[in-house]
Amino acid sequence: xxxxxxxxxxxxxxxxxxxxxxxxxxxxxxxxxxxxxxxxxxxxxxxxxxxxxxxxxxxxxxxxxxxxxxxxxxxxxxxxxxxxxxxxxxxxxxxxxxxxxxxxxxxxxxxxxxxxxxxxxxxxxxxxxxxxxxxxxxxxxxxxxxxxxxxxxxxxxxxxxxxxxxxxxxxxxxxxxxxxxxxxxxxxxxxxxxxxxxxxxxxxxxxxxxxxxxxxxxxxxxxxxxxxxxxxxxxxxxxxxxxxxxxxxxxxxxxxxxxxxxxxxxxxxx
Amino acid sequence: xxxxxxxxxxxxxxxxxxxxxxxxxxxxxxxxxxxxxxxxxxxxxxxxxxxxxxxxxxxxxxxxxxxxxxxxxxxxxxxxxxxxxxxxxxxxxxxxxxxxxxxxxxxxxxxxxxxxxxxx
Numbered sequence: 001x002x003x004x005x006x007x008x009x010x011x012x013x014x015x016x017x018x019x020x021x022x023x024x025x026x027x028x029x030x031x032x033x034x035x036x037x038x039x040x041x042x043x044x045x046x047x048x049x050x051x052x053x054x055x056x057x058x059x060x061x062x063x064x065x066x067x068x069x070x071x072x073x074x075x076x077x078x079x080x081x082x083x084x085x086x087x088x089x090x091x092x093x094x095x096x097x098x099x100x101x102x103x104x105x106x107x108x109x110x111x112x113x114x115x116x117x118x119x120x121x122x123x124x125x126x127x128x129x130x131x132x133x134x135x136x137x138x139x140x141x142x143x144x145x146x147x148x149x150x151x152x153x154x155x156x157x158x159x160x161x162x163x164x165x166x167x168x169x170x171x172x173x174x175x176x177x178x179x180x181x182x183x184x185x186x187x188x189x190x191x192x193x194x195x196x197x198x199x200x201x202x203x204x205x206x207x208x209x210x211x212x213x214x215x216x217x218x219x220x221x222x223x224x225x226x227x228x229x230x231x232x233x234x235x236x237x238x239x240x241x242x243x244x245x246x247x248x249x250x251x252x253x254x255x256x257x258x259x260x261x262x263x264x265x266x267x268x269x270x
Numbered sequence: 271x272x273x274x275x276x277x278x279x280x281x282x283x284x285x286x287x288x289x290x291x292x293x294x295x296x297x298x299x300x301x302x303x304x305x306x307x308x309x310x311x312x313x314x315x316x317x318x319x320x321x322x323x324x325x326x327x328x329x330x331x332x333x334x335x336x337x338x339x340x341x342x343x344x345x346x347x348x349x350x351x352x353x354x355x356x357x358x359x360x361x362x363x364x365x366x367x368x369x370x371x372x373x374x375x376x377x378x379x380x381x382x383x384x385x386x387x388x389x390x
Contacts, residue, residue, distance in 0.1 A: 019325035020275050023316040026334050027276035030309030031283025037306045039292040040299045 075171075078244050086116075114175035114243040118166045122203040122238050123210055125155060125220075129196050130227040147196055147228060149182040152189075154219045155200055156180065162212025164202035166240040170194040173243040190245045206234035276313060300357055301342045307364040308338040314371035321378040337364075 086107070093103030110116040130145040156174060159167055167174045172189040174180075179190070186193040202209055213220050213232050223230045287293075294302055312334040319325040341360040348356025 019316065019320035019327070019330075022325075022327055022330050023313060023320060024275045024279040026309065026316060026330070027313050028279040028283040029334075030306065030313055031280035031285075032287040033283075033302065033306040033309050034280075035284045035287035036292075036294055037299070037302045039288065040294045040296060040302055043292050043296050044299050 075244070079242075082115075082242060082244070086110075114166065114173050115247065117239060117242045118203055119237060119239045120165070120203040121206050121234075121236050122164070122201065122240075123159075123206055123213070124233045124235055124238060125159075125198075125200040125202070125213065126229075126231050126233075127151070127155065127196070127198040127200070127223065128229045131229060132227040145227070147187075147198065149180050149187045151219075151223060151228075152187060152198060152200075153180050155213075158212055158219050159200065159202045159204075159209060162204065162209045164204040164209060166203040168201045168240045170199055171241055173241050175243045175245075177245075178243075190243070192245075201238055201240050203238065203240055206236075210234055273317065276317070280313075300345050304341040304345050304357055304360050304364075305338045307361060307368070308341045309334065311364045311368050311371070312337060314368055314375060318371045318374045318378070321375060321382075 089103055089106060093099035107116070111118065127147055129147055132145055152169065156167055156169070169180070169189045172178070172192055172194065174189070179188075181188055183193065186195065187198075188194070210232050212218075215221075220230050220232065312330070315333065316325065316330050319330065341364065344360045345357040348354050
């Protein structure tokens with residue numbers, strides 16, 4: 001081996017040591033980055049709640065199920081309590097004759113204000129989203145195929161005009177203070193979110209209510225022509241639940257009797 | 271045994287940070303991933319240059335920092351202009367480079383081993 005060759009090898013070894021240390025240093029940083037990235041990704045997955053997105057849907061579905069069961073339980077509990085109140089009122093009234101008269105009045109007003117469960121003949125109207133499929137992803141077109149709060153409002157309005165005495169939508173009794181409106185993509189009745197299919201129950205003369213609803217050019221015909229599956233069914237006996245929302249008045253006060261007569265005359269002046 | 275020292279360093283850096291609690295906020299996960307790719311690309315590029323005996327320390331070190339900065343800057347720009355997929359540009363570019371460099375490193379190592387075996 002000549003001296004030149006040896007020197008070449010020596011130089012190469014020096015060179016090797018030289019660059020290996022650089023790569024080693026950068027490797028150290030890269031290893032640290034790898035660890036940091038793994039830790040962060042773990043944190044991301046934890047932040048999403050669960051081990052992955054597919055499990056997240058299941059988790060939400062489970063939560064929805066429990067929440068629904070809870071709501072059902074509360075409703076049963078509410079009904080038990082309301083029945084108990086009526087019972088107590090009756091028991092209280094039975095002691096005196098005046099009490100009995102007052103209780104009769106009380107029960108009458110409870111019926112009128114929607115605080116009592118009612119039954120009688122009437123109609124059941126079912127409404128659902130359109131069976132048509134949107135040909136595009138255009139949100140406006142898709143929205144046109146869904147039932148909206150104003151559809152429900154028109155149906156209820158028509159029922160009231162036809163003489164319905166008590167109306168409920170998906171178990172929510174409509175009273176004087178009820179509102180039907182959209183909150184995001186969901187319709188709320190009495191501030192409770194309800195979904196399709198909508199079941200509207202109305203107590204009244206079944207024949208009159210049906211003819212009011214199915215009048216040519218009326219609400220039902222309009223909805224039908226847009227592909228919404230709507231149906232009116234006459235019932236000889238149906239139940240409309242009591243209003244279970246808050247009944248306390250925070251602003252309104254009853255006007256004392258002696259001033260009461262002035263009101264209508266002033267307002268009614270033409 | 272050229273790769274032994276960098277491999278040890280990689281493991282060392284990894285275990286050091288992995289032992290610590292997470293340092294980076296979740297929002298910057300994308301930035302970190304792209305920076306990591308830039309680092310891996312630089313390591314492979316350095317190995318290749320070293321094996322080809324045309325390693326330049328200035329090129330190597332500046333390449334590491336500039337690539338990492340540019341990659342994270344692209345992610346940041348994407349977030350800024352509402353084009354979140356812009357980080358894919360960095361991922362694709364660095365990914366292709368990594369595979370190219372890996373191919374060269376493999377070829378050089380195979381040639382070395384062959385030359386060593388055929389040595390009399």
